[in-house]
Amino acid sequence: MSRPSDPIAFGTSERVTLRWALVCAVLAGISSILLLALSGWFLTAAAVAGAAGSAAVLAFNYLLPSAAIRGLAILRTGTRYGERLLAHRAALIGMAGLRAQLFAKLAAQDSRVADDVSGGDASARLISDIAALEDLVVRRPTRPASLIAALLAVGLTLFAGWVSAFILALMLAALPALLALAGRRLTAAPARDAADALGELRTGFVDFAAARAEIIAYGLVDRVMAELERPAHRLDHARARLHRGEGAIAGLMLVYGVVSAALVLILAEGSAAGIALALLAGTASVEAMAALARTAFRQASVDESLARLATLIALPVPPTAPTPNAVAAAALSLGSVQCPPGARIAITGVSGSGKTRLIAALAGIRPAIHALAVDGVAVAACTPDQLRRQFALAPQDAMLIAGTIADNLRLARARVTTDQMHAALAVACLDDRITAMAEGIETRIGEDGGTLSGGERKRLSLARALLAERPWLILDEPTEGLDAATEAELVERLGRWLDTTGTGLILVSHRRTPLMLAQRHIPIAEIASTSPTPSARRAITDTIT
Numbered sequence: 001m002s003r004p005s006d007p008i009a010f011g012t013s014e015r016v017t018l019r020w021a022l023v024c025a026v027l028a029g030i031s032s033i034l035l036l037a038l039s040g041w042f043l044t045a046a047a048v049a050g051a052a053g054s055a056a057v058l059a060f061n062y063l064l065p066s067a068a069i070r071g072l073a074i075l076r077t078g079t080r081y082g083e084r085l086l087a088h089r090a091a092l093i094g095m096a097g098l099r100a101q102l103f104a105k106l107a108a109q110d111s112r113v114a115d116d117v118s119g120g121d122a123s124a125r126l127i128s129d130i131a132a133l134e135d136l137v138v139r140r141p142t143r144p145a146s147l148i149a150a151l152l153a154v155g156l157t158l159f160a161g162w163v164s165a166f167i168l169a170l171m172l173a174a175l176p177a178l179l180a181l182a183g184r185r186l187t188a189a190p191a192r193d194a195a196d197a198l199g200e201l202r203t204g205f206v207d208f209a210a211a212r213a214e215i216i217a218y219g220l221v222d223r224v225m226a227e228l229e230r231p232a233h234r235l236d237h238a239r240a241r242l243h244r245g246e247g248a249i250a251g252l253m254l255v256y257g258v259v260s261a262a263l264v265l266i267l268a269e270g271s272a273a274g275i276a277l278a279l280l281a282g283t284a285s286v287e288a289m290a291a292l293a294r295t296a297f298r299q300a301s302v303d304e305s306l307a308r309l310a311t312l313i314a315l316p317v318p319p320t321a322p323t324p325n326a327v328a329a330a331a332l333s334l335g336s337v338q339c340p341p342g343a344r345i346a347i348t349g350v351s352g353s354g355k356t357r358l359i360a361a362l363a364g365i366r367p368a369i370h371a372l373a374v375d376g377v378a379v380a381a382c383t384p385d386q387l388r389r390q391f392a393l394a395p396q397d398a399m400l401i402a403g404t405i406a407d408n409l410r411l412a413r414a415r416v417t418t419d420q421m422h423a424a425l426a427v428a429c430l431d432d433r434i435t436a437m438a439e440g441i442e443t444r445i446g447e448d449g450g451t452l453s454g455g456e457r458k459r460l461s462l463a464r465a466l467l468a469e470r471p472w473l474i475l476d477e478p479t480e481g482l483d484a485a486t487e488a489e490l491v492e493r494l495g496r497w498l499d500t501t502g503t504g505l506i507l508v509s510h511r512r513t514p515l516m517l518a519q520r521h522i523p524i525a526e527i528a529s530t531s532p533t534p535s536a537r538r539a540i541t542d543t544i545t
Contacts, residue, residue, distance in 0.1 A: 011097075017090040022141040024083035029149030031076040033284045037156050038069055040280035045273040083141055091137035095130050102126060105315040110384050112367045125312055127202075129195070129305035135298040142291035153285030160268035160278030167267055168282045171260045176292050182252055186245030188303075194238035195304040201231040253293050257286035327389045329471030329504060333373035334358075335527035341471060344498065344505040346518030353524045355508045356396060359474050362506065363393040370527050391506075392468035396476040398461035400452075405434060406441040408460060412467035424463040427497045429490045430456060455481035459490070466497065472504040479514050487513050 042065040103126060150172045157165040208215060208224050215224055264282040268275040329341030339345055347355045354369070361368035361379055364387035372379040374390060392412075400408050409421045421441055425431040433456065437443040445451045452460065462478055478494075479487040491513050498505060498517065507518050515521065 011093075014090045014093050017086050018137070018141060021083050021086035021090065022144065024079040024086060025141040025145035026148050028076055028079035028083055029145040029288050030152055031072045031079065032288060033149050033153050033156065033281055035069060035072040035076060036284040037153075037277045037281040038065060038072065040276035041273045042066070042069065044276035048272055083145075084138075087138045087141055088134075091134045094137055095133065098133075099126050099130055102130075102309070102312045102315075105312060109315060111365050112361075112380070112384075125199070125308055129199075129308045133302060133305055133309075135302055139291060139298070146288050146291045149288040150285045153281045153288065156281035157264060157278040159274035160264060160270055163269075164264045164267045164278055164282075167263050168260060168285065171256070171263070172285060172289065175256065175286070175289050178252075178256075179249065179289075179293050182249055183245075186248055187242055190238045190241035190245065191304050194235060194242060195308060197231045197235035197238055199308065201228065201235055204228050204231065249293055253286065253290060257283055260286050327471065329502075330375040330390050332362075332472070332504075332506075333371070333376070334522060335371050335529065337522055337527070339504070342502050342504050344507070344517055344519040346507045346509070346515050346521045347524055347527070348515075348521050349524035351510070354528065355524050356476055358524065358527065359393070359476055359506055359508055360395075362472075363387060363391050363474055365393075388470075390470060391472045391474050392465040392470035393474045394458070394462040394465040394476065394478060396480070396508075398457045400445065400457060400460065402444075402446055404439075404442050404444050405460065408445070409441070409464050409467055412464045413469065416467055420467060421463075424466040425460075427466055427493045428459040428463040429486055429493060430459045430463060453481070455486070462494075469501075470503075472506060473498075474506045475514075476508045477511075478507075478509065479511055480509075484513075487511070491517060 042062070045065075046062060154165050154169045154172065157168050204227065208228070215221060261279055261283045265275070265279055268278060331341060332339040332343075332345075334345070334347075337345075347358060349355055357366060358368075358370050358372070360366040361370065361372055364379075364382070364384045368379045374382055374386070377386075379387070401411070406418075406421060409424065410416050418441070422431060425434055425441075434441055434443070443451075458478065458481060462475070465473060465475075479490060482490065495517055497503075505517060507514060509515055
């Protein structure tokens with residue numbers, strides 16, 4: 001699988017921020033080299049002057065070097081802070097943009113043909129894997145700055161002779177390749193294991209959290225914990241190996257620095273102060289290359305994250321046209337049955353006969369296995385946008401976001417007003433319940449509507465579907481979980497709403513009262529009898545893949 005080298009797209013502001021971060025990093029690297037080199041020269045020269053006697057001491061100017069050392073120390077501290085502040089700012093903004101971009105790609109996929117990505121796996125990629133890419137940005141200014149500082153150090157080493165400078169240059173030139181090799185050997189396997197284990201663990205947490213009520217009710221907590229224990233131990237083990245690898249690379253840098261300094265010292269020639277300057281400059285040059293060491297340590301984790309993100313990055317973005325405020329209602333074909341705009345149809349049949357599958361196909365959620373058409377075009381040949389323009393769905397299992405009631409209602413369409421929300425809640429027989437809440441429609445309902453009952457969640461989903469203002473309303477068991485009085489009231493209000501708006505209705509229900517909304521009942525068996533053969537269905541589906 002190909003791996004994009006840098007999937008984070010920066011705007012003009014972030015690119016300018018990174019350029020300033022690079023300037024700070026270069027200044028920090030140069031000031032670090034000069035600080036150590038000048039300190040070495042100053043201490044040695046002062047010691048030599050002191051050994052030469054009082055006259056040499058009086059002649060030695062210590063004010064300018066000491067002032068320069070103080071200034072370089074301040075410059076190094078300030079520019080290091082600036083580099084990290086600016087690089088992290090660009091990284092955070094860039095990663096936020098990448099998350100939004102990839103989430104938009106996921107949301108735009110045709111669920112009938114797209115690869116199934118679980119919620120846990122998607123969240124692991126959008127959170128943990130993208131966070132691991134921070135090093136791509138944070139280390140970006142430090143790498144060229146390290147090389148510039150190293151070149152300066154080699155130049156200063158000339159005070160100890162060209163042989164010392166040449167050997168230091170060779171040592172520094174070999175260091176990046178050595179660090180890359182050490183990084184691959186020490187971190188590639190544990191980084192891959194850590195990424196896989198974290199993805200598996202996050203997927204498990206998300207999936208089990210969705211079933212938390214059943215887990216508690218059936219006493220399955222111990223079994224779930226045992227199930228999560230394996231990826232958790234695998235993650236801990238992989239991270240421990242990564243930290244050991246980091247320690248080994250840090251030890252390698254320490255040894256490399258000592259060897260480089262020893263070679264410079266052994267081969268040095270010239271004055272004691274010049275040799276001290278060259279020695280500390282050489283030592284500082286290896287320290288300046290620490291950014292490459294950190295990059296080598298993190299690179300395996302970054303590569304694994306890039307590999308996991310490559311699938312999302314490669315997702316196509318289907319062209320979508322802006323949905324107009326109003327679209328013409330289409331005629332439907334359900335098998336051999338023709339349904340004009342505004343018709344009210346109930347799909348009947350025993351449980352498990354395919355009714356939910358049929359309406360999910362109309363809504364563009366699942367591939368069609370029945371003979372369904374919109375304005376004469378097979379549903380499988382319609383784009384998701386074409387189906388979204390026609391159908392608003394209130395499914396049997398209402399999906400709600402962890403926000404406020406208003407947040408959930410605003411998903412229906414843009415610029416929904418408060419009055420429109422209250423009107424839809426009134427049709428769904430939920431207005432009194434919401435009004436009684438302390439914060440009304442701004443009440444937070446928790447993850448998946450956790451503070452609402454099952455019937456309330458279904459009615460909130462129904463209100464959202466009404467607000468979508470689509471030509472056709474699809475309802476799957478809309479009154480399940482309601483008492484008889486509430487059910488009757490809901491059906492009466494919904495009937496008046498359908499009469500007023502002229503909206504078409506596709507209804508699935510096993511209860512008698514909501515079936516009164518339909519003008520015609522169509523057995524699912526009648527539609528299935530005119531469905532295309534499996535080979536024909538595959539041929540139709542191929543037109544949208």
